[in-house]
Amino acid sequence: MLIVTRKQGEGIVIGDNIEISVIKLDNGSVKLAINAPKEVKILRKELLKEIQDENKEAAFVSLEAFNKLIK
Incomplete structure (x- = not known):
């Protein structure tokens, strides 16, 4: 993990095509x-966690529901 200190108006570059700039401190x-x-997916970490949790819930099928489906 890289930890850097940036001030307003400063930024960092990742690879050849990703730039992150500090716009405002408040x-x-x-x-x-x-x-x-555009092909680089950018998500807030907390949103990614919500999506992962929802996907886990959607993939879970209770045994009772499964038995109803096969009847």
């Missing part, structure tokens, strides 16, 4: 701008 919150190709 009361412990940071606003970032991410410039990346």
